[in-house]
Amino acid sequence: MPHKPEDKEEADALRRALGKRVRAAREARAWSQEALAEEIGVGGVMLGRYERGEKFPSHLTLLRLAEALGTTTDALLGVPAAARARPLDEASLLRALRRLSEPQRAAIGALISALAAAPRAKRR
DSSP states (O other): OOOOOHHHHHHHHHHHHHHHHHHHHHHHHHHHHHHHHHTTTTOOHHHHHHHHHHHHHOOHHHHHHHHHHSHHHHHHHHHHHGGGGOOOOOHHHHHHTTSSSSHHHHHHHHHHHHHHHHHOOOOO
């Protein structure tokens, strides 16, 4: 299926926004493009392309960027904080369970029972 023009526009906007965030984070650390490029294992020219929104980094490079810049991939991609996964407290879990159907609750109960019965993995 061919891509719609709005798909390309959205991808272009995402690349430009990511580039601005990478550049801002790099400058906040007072790093040169060359220093960050070396840290993440790419050339300075390629990092410049990322920052200008001309190229999108690979998944691995995006992870390396986030780690080097002391942030998350979600933050670099502009995922709103409210949409990021966060641990649920017991009250939130109970509210979520109450919204499920009976078969869904039974499946969750079976999963919890299986996890509780499984031997615990050794912690490092």
